[in-house]
Amino acid sequence: MKNILITGGAGFIGSHVVRLFVTKYPDYNIVNLDKLTYAGNLANLKDVENRPNYTFVKADIADLDLMRSIIRDHRIDGIIHLAAESHVDRSIRDPFTFARTNVMGTLSLLQAAKEYWESLPEGFNGKLFYHISTDEVYGALQLNRPDGVEAPFSTRASSERELAFGTDFFTEATAYNPHSPYSASKASSDHFVRAYHDTYGLPTIVTNCSNNYGPYQFPEKLIPLFINNIRQRKPLPVYGRGENVRDWLFVEDHARAIDLIFHRGKVADTYNIGGFNEWKNIDLIKVIIKTVDRLLGNPDGYSLDLITYVTDRPGHDMRYAIDSRKLQSELGWEPSLQFEEGIEKTVRWYLANEQWVNNVTSGDYRRYYEEMYSNR
Numbered sequence: 001m002k003n004i005l006i007t008g009g010a011g012f013i014g015s016h017v018v019r020l021f022v023t024k025y026p027d028y029n030i031v032n033l034d035k036l037t038y039a040g041n042l043a044n045l046k047d048v049e050n051r052p053n054y055t056f057v058k059a060d061i062a063d064l065d066l067m068r069s070i071i072r073d074h075r076i077d078g079i080i081h082l083a084a085e086s087h088v089d090r091s092i093r094d095p096f097t098f099a100r101t102n103v104m105g106t107l108s109l110l111q112a113a114k115e116y117w118e119s120l121p122e123g124f125n126g127k128l129f130y131h132i133s134t135d136e137v138y139g140a141l142q143l144n145r146p147d148g149v150e151a152p153f154s155t156r157a158s159s160e161r162e163l164a165f166g167t168d169f170f171t172e173a174t175a176y177n178p179h180s181p182y183s184a185s186k187a188s189s190d191h192f193v194r195a196y197h198d199t200y201g202l203p204t205i206v207t208n209c210s211n212n213y214g215p216y217q218f219p220e221k222l223i224p225l226f227i228n229n230i231r232q233r234k235p236l237p238v239y240g241r242g243e244n245v246r247d248w249l250f251v252e253d254h255a256r257a258i259d260l261i262f263h264r265g266k267v268a269d270t271y272n273i274g275g276f277n278e279w280k281n282i283d284l285i286k287v288i289i290k291t292v293d294r295l296l297g298n299p300d301g302y303s304l305d306l307i308t309y310v311t312d313r314p315g316h317d318m319r320y321a322i323d324s325r326k327l328q329s330e331l332g333w334e335p336s337l338q339f340e341e342g343i344e345k346t347v348r349w350y351l352a353n354e355q356w357v358n359n360v361t362s363g364d365y366r367r368y369y370e371e372m373y374s375n376r
Helices: 012-024 062-072 088-094 095-120 157-163 183-200 221-231 251-264 280-297 325-331 339-352 356-361 366-372
Strands: 002-007 030-032 054-058 077-081 130-135 204-209 210-215 236-239 245-250 268-275 278-279 309-312
Touching: 002 012, 012 030, 012 183, 012 251, 062 095, 077 095, 077 183, 077 251, 077 278, 088 095, 088 183, 088 236, 095 130, 095 183, 130 183, 130 251, 204 251, 204 280, 204 325, 210 236, 210 251, 221 280, 221 356, 236 280, 245 251, 245 280, 245 339, 251 325, 268 278, 280 339, 339 356
Parallel strands: 002 030, 002 077, 030 054, 077 130, 130 204, 204 268, 210 245, 236 309
Antiparallel strands: 245 278
């Protein structure tokens, strides 16, 4: 059996990865390690929590001694590292927490894995430390979208993407240029991962992904926040004039990419994972409004008046855009959903899971699990 440690597995992306590995690989032992901060919710994994190949461990990745014992006791062969503080606005208010978790936490995992794997007769053979990062480490791209040009729903073709927004894209060779405390902390952790390979020979892979969306995302992030606010007739706060552009990746497609890279990726390599779906924030918001209003039976345009422009975020990068051609050409991955399909699926999930949303926004889910694990 392979023993796989997935950190941050109770979070948004992590829960999708855990579910995929637990169900797809019954001969693997999947250990889900999560600190259960505000963004960690074990309710995300109710459907797999009783599987025989699934184990949950509540722990802080910044605790080096605890990481040593967990990796040793579970005889971990591979690590998929997703645990991180990830909200840019929170990083602006509290950069130290982001440095502790994203930098020192990653370093603790690296050191614990190195020590344990070095102690084995086979050493690093058959082992892997897979670190999931973000496109935000690259900084910002120029927005070259001509006035009056409407972005297509799906911008898979490079010619369409260039017409819509610009000709520059983040590649695996793009130099790092982070602009927020969040992206700076992730950039630092990426460098530590690569340094452990170059210095100690630790087998590592790093991936940088674009903005994820889909079911189980904590409703502080744009898409679930706006779906919930429309449902409750609350304001939809838009930074600046909503001109910033992001590339959006459906979370289940990201989980498939992680699975593929974990099993077939080249050690010491980097892969970019993007959705081929660039959207100006304001255009994206209008699509969300249109979709939610339709599914709620509201008249077309009913919730447009909820849009509220607010002061722009400090250091707000104008455009992110991932070039995923390396992942496509080497490993054969591409997104499975057109963006309009992903948004429809996402909105339907949030509207159908109102109790999950209410538990998360009220904090009830935290009280339940804090009590459950308080004596463990």
